Amino acid sequence: MDTSIFAALAEPSRLRIIELLREGPLTVGAIAIQTGLRQPQASKHLRVLSDAGLVEVQRDANKRYYKLRQEPFLEMEAWLESCRRVWDERFDRLDHYLKELQGKD
Amino acid sequence: MDTSIFAALAEPSRLRIIELLREGPLTVGAIAIQTGLRQPQASKHLRVLSDAGLVEVQRDANKRYYKLRQEPFLEMEAWLESCRRVWDERFDRLDHYLKELQGKD
DNA sequence: TTATAATATTCCCTTTACGGTATATTCCCT
DNA sequence: AGGGAATATACCGTAAAGGGAATATTATAA
Numbered sequence: 001m002d003t004s005i006f007a008a009l010a011e012p013s014r015l016r017i018i019e020l021l022r023e024g025p026l027t028v029g030a031i032a033i034q035t036g037l038r039q040p041q042a043s044k045h046l047r048v049l050s051d052a053g054l055v056e057v058q059r060d061a062n063k064r065y066y067k068l069r070q071e072p073f074l075e076m077e078a079w080l081e082s083c084r085r086v087w088d089e090r091f092d093r094l095d096h097y098l099k100e101l102q103g104k105d
Numbered sequence: 106m107d108t109s110i111f112a113a114l115a116e117p118s119r120l121r122i123i124e125l126l127r128e129g130p131l132t133v134g135a136i137a138i139q140t141g142l143r144q145p146q147a148s149k150h151l152r153v154l155s156d157a158g159l160v161e162v163q164r165d166a167n168k169r170y171y172k173l174r175q176e177p178f179l180e181m182e183a184w185l186e187s188c189r190r191v192w193d194e195r196f197d198r199l200d201h202y203l204k205e206l207q208g209k210d
Numbered sequence: 211t212t213a214t215a216a217t218a219t220t221c222c223c224t225t226t227a228c229g230g231t232a233t234a235t236t237c238c239c240t
Numbered sequence: 241a242g243g244g245a246a247t248a249t250a251c252c253g254t255a256a257a258g259g260g261a262a263t264a265t266t267a268t269a270a
Binding site: 211212213214215216217218219220221222223224225226227228229230231232233234235236237238239240 | 241242243244245246247248249250251252253254255256257258259260261262263264265266267268269270
Binding site for chain 2: 245246247248249
């Protein structure tokens with residue numbers, strides 16, 4: 001799991017941007033307005049998100065539409081899935097079983 | 106979605122700790138050894154993870170067993186779910202439909 | 211080609227995060 | 241009570257992150 005994905009999402013404005021992009025692609029200007037960011041900061045945050053692979057850009061004249069990329073989201077889902085078995089009933093029972101074995105030494 | 110969760114996971118050593126805890130609860134000492142961290146750093150990272158609600162501690166004499174908490178993982182799964190609809194087939198079609206409407210102006 | 215709109219980058223400054231080391235705390239054992 | 245193990249906290253120094261403002265880039269239109 002690449003930590004740069006989490007690092008990108010750790011900044012409130014960037015998380016906000018991601019949430020805006022759930023509705024569909026947006027230009028830098030639109031993002032700046034909807035987040036209350038100044039244009040340079042919006043660009044800079046989008047750069048970080050882009051470097052982390054969370055968004056991609058689609059050019060249209062001198063506007064740039066940013067949109068979400070699916071891959072990192074799939075990666076996160078897979079990672080969460082790998083954590084999920086901790087709370088899996090069967091794993092819990094196995095855990096207790098092993099603990100009991102240890103206790104017998 | 107609380108960004109402190111992502112901030113906690115953004116640090117490589119902390120992500121590693123979480124991944125170790127997938128196997129079950131561990132003491133600070135065990136975590137320090139398995140990650141190659143010195144004990145104080147391990148404690149500090151665990152503090153961050155704890156403040157973010159990702160782990161909880163269970164005392165046993167002067168040892169402390171850290172284990173994963175389920176809630177933030179459920180929260181992340183729900184959040185990812187809210188992003189998922191972007192790639193939903195139907196949403197995509199609606200998007201194209203709206204774009205076509207705009208083009209007619 | 212020049213003006214303008216949209217976006218990206220640079221520089222500076224301040225704050226925050228992290229590692230290292232020392233020290234404090236807590237608990238057990240005798 | 242005193243010693244030692246396990247863990248937490250404090251303090252310091254450095255490096256990275258983030259905002260602000262100015263400037264550079266790219267594309268369009270006249």
